[in-house]
Amino acid sequence: MLSEQSFELVELVAKLGSFTSAANHLNKVPSAISYAVKQIEDELGVELFERHHRSVSLTPAGEHFVNQAKSLMLSIAELKHSTLAVNQGWRPTIGIALDGLVREDGISYLVREFYKAFADVELHIYREQINGCWQALNEQRCDIAIGAASNIPVGGPYEHRAIGELSWQFVVAADHPLATELHITHSKLNNYAGVCVCDTAAKYPATRLGLAPGQRALAVPDWIRAINCVKDGLAVGCLPSHLIAPFVDNGSLIVKSSDLQINDSPALLVWNRNVQHEAMNWLIDYLTRDKRLVDSWLSKN
Structure with a gap:
């Protein structure tokens, strides 16, 4: 069965270029390294290395395996770190920036429903003014902005929807x-x-x-x-x-x-589409499907 040790072994052999060098590095005999690599190849059903007289080199399949293994190793390390952090009290968070122009009436309902649906995710909600929501999005200090001005063009992985006309x-x-x-x-x-x-x-x-x-x-x-x-x-x-x-x-x-006038403009709900999380999807759905909530942000009542 493939494991972290499998990934590390194949990467080490590829880096050093021979079973003997890898064996010396690990204080093992070359036959043990050769046998372990052969087991990995048998499990995958492909040859990862071309065997030469005194060295080995990666096959195209082997190069693909090593590249993907590096990515998997990073993911495994992140998983270990986040699991340890959760055990110590850390919780995933989603940041919501409220522009100062939007009313807060609907926030209590949002928080109540969200915390019913997700027991292991925290909401961080705070205020920004004028262009502050855009900067918070760009700096990844928030994942969602409610009421962001529509006059600041920003590149990046953002989706948006108008929540009302600001006059x-x-x-x-x-x-x-x-x-x-x-x-x-x-x-x-x-x-x-x-x-x-x-x-x-x-x-x-x-x-x-x-x-x-x-x-x-x-x-x-x-x-x-x-x-x-x-x-x-x-x-x-x-x-x-x-x-x-x-x-x-x-x-x-x-x-x-x-003579002093400010033109009417849409106020926007903006979110980072790269944040792939069940709780994030729930929030976007909640913030866009409930007409009473959408209407409350710029309500006169």
């Missing part, structure tokens, strides 16, 4: 000096700070979304703080329509016509 509205506080203006030009905007959310993608060119040319920025870590800053009259700006809907409805934020 923006320019708003000011109800008591802000600009609240009485019919239309707000760039020149008027330069008199007031514009709110923007800090991009967590440190390796991409910094994106300052929603600022007029020359406008002073008020940079904040997330969209909730951005909304609060505008409500408090500390800044003005373009904010996500689905997040500000309650504040527009109650009158604390006023939608205004402005």
